[in-house]
Amino acid sequence: MMTTSILTSRNTNMYPLNCNTTETCPVNYPRRFEPATISSSETCPDYFRWIQQDLKVWEETGITRETLERAKPNAHFRLVIKSGRLYVDQYEKAYESRDVLTIWGILQLLRMYPGQVPDLELLFFCHDKPVIWRRDFGQAAEPNATWPPPPLFQYCGHREAYGIVFPDWSFWGWPEVNIKEWTKLSVAIREANKRVKWKDRVPYAYWKGNSKVCRKRGNFMKCNISDKYDPMVRLYEQDWEKERHIGFKSSSLEDQCTHRYKIYIEGRAWSVSKKYILACDSMTLLIKAQYYDFFARSMVPLEHYWPIKSHDNCGDLKFAVEWGNNNTDKAQTIGRQGSEYMMKSLEMKYVYDYMLYVLQGYGKLMKLDVTVPQNASEVCSETMACPITDGGLIRQCMDDSLVMSPRVKVACDLPPPYGNDELNNFYEKQDSAERTVEKWSNEYWEIQNKTLGQRKYV
Incomplete structure (x- = not known):
């Protein structure tokens, strides 16, 4: 007792x-x-x-x-x-x-x-x-x-x-894949962010994970390849069985904060990877999610992340990288604000x-x-x-x-x-930002198609 x-x-x-x-x-x-x-x-x-x-x-x-x-x-x-x-x-x-x-x-x-x-x-x-x-x-x-x-x-x-x-559970660690509890890992990611400044990072979008958990991720991996131009994304398959065999030598999350842009995509439902991706100081390209965890519902597109529509999104990913590389200060700000949200608003206290x-x-x-x-x-x-x-x-x-x-x-x-009106206004704010980005992407591809005579890459 x-x-x-x-x-x-x-x-x-x-x-x-x-x-x-x-x-x-x-x-x-x-x-x-x-x-x-x-x-x-x-x-x-x-x-x-x-x-x-x-x-x-x-x-x-x-x-x-x-x-x-x-x-x-x-x-x-x-x-x-x-x-x-x-x-x-x-x-x-x-x-x-x-x-x-x-x-x-x-x-x-x-x-x-x-x-x-x-x-x-x-x-x-x-x-x-x-x-x-x-x-x-x-x-x-x-x-x-x-x-x-x-x-x-x-x-x-x-x-x-x-x-x-x-x-x-992963806030207290995910031992099966060698992920530390959140306080210890967030400190390691914060130190990694200092090692590679945003403008010195690889100017592409990065994702590494298990693409076999759902069809959405399997289709997403096709964005890696184009016979017409550089899709500006770098997607890698995560083989957890191999990682266990070699002692998780190439799956350290703090070592993956080396690109200007990181991509979040759901698995079977939400993915615990969201907090690790957003914490990297990279501008997160967040493919529209159906499911939410407890902390993400108050995040705002273009403030904490760059929104990507859920389907036919390969072209949107390329445009997001192009936009970021042409608007480095704005892209860096979005990345930093998303990271601060994780580091400050998601402290274990x-x-x-x-x-x-x-x-x-x-x-x-x-x-x-x-x-x-x-x-x-x-x-x-x-x-x-x-x-x-x-x-x-x-x-x-x-x-x-x-x-x-x-x-x-x-x-x-x-x-x-939230009151009902306040909640509706918040949803509208999120939807409006998503519509704005989709409009920018469509306009970008209209120009590209006219200039290059190419079919939109989807």
Whole structure:
């Protein structure tokens, strides 16, 4: 059991892992902690405004036991927080270490903000695509469809789906592909950005990844080749099996910030690569996405990235590089602003604050007695990390991301949610920027076709 002691910010201690012989949860970590200040001196980044947007569907009805249990068929695990202790009932093993590091991340949240996460039960889905679709619960749904939709936590969302978007596992590392936890990796990328200044970088667009995960990426690879002119993109296949065999010698993310432009394209759904690509100081050419993660919804085209339409986009990619090389100051500014968004607005303190506010808002919707299932096991940092004694990458990710003590400052101040008119205006601002860029690209290719007598490259 955990101690009932209450710490203040004046007597904060460090709490490293206590790997005793029984591998049980230690009793010395504080159950509650009183920060030094009552209110924060900073407002959370704008993407926090979407939290209420994700939760509003359950505002009127709340979340009852019956509503919650309807999410179970799609869940990989049930997570229960009660009196500051965490319990997990695993239904299905997720791919690689997604579930492990997601649970680890929530444990670190409890260590950072002891006593501030309410009692709750949630169900978590670890695959890529959302599964609770609006069409199944709207006016055109089946007559026997039950309202409200079941609440399901997941890594990404879609405008036509319901779900509670939550930070993905890779913020605490992706050991299977040798990717460090986000704080350590973002520092490495920041240092890499200093080594190669933007105007000294290769004046082409770069992408490296697994093109076999979806047809969209397979078609995208065709942009690499043209028998008429240089397409100005450099696309490379990532063979993860080969990388594992050679010790990941050619897949270091911080070594890939060498081109003026980097391309983001979705995989099966959203891709965790977005934050790594945007962090590079290169102008990101973002192929229009269907799915979104928790932090990207407040990003603005031509401010944080250059928008590329989702289909027939090879010519648009070439035009974007041409435009950037002819407008180097503007292109560099877009790249820098996208990178600053990642480095400043996505610091791990904000990731944890986002998690805190999501769980607090979700907990307020609970209209059920929070119960620990019979098959659930209590989990803490010690029970997860201490049994891993082989010195592997999973344990390294855990050690690197361990929260050593409660945070002495309160969370950032939550900004108000979007009103309907404000949200529509924001969507229009994004759409308008995309239309503007598409117009520029079409005009560019009209001139090229007349000048060169060539067919538009799509």
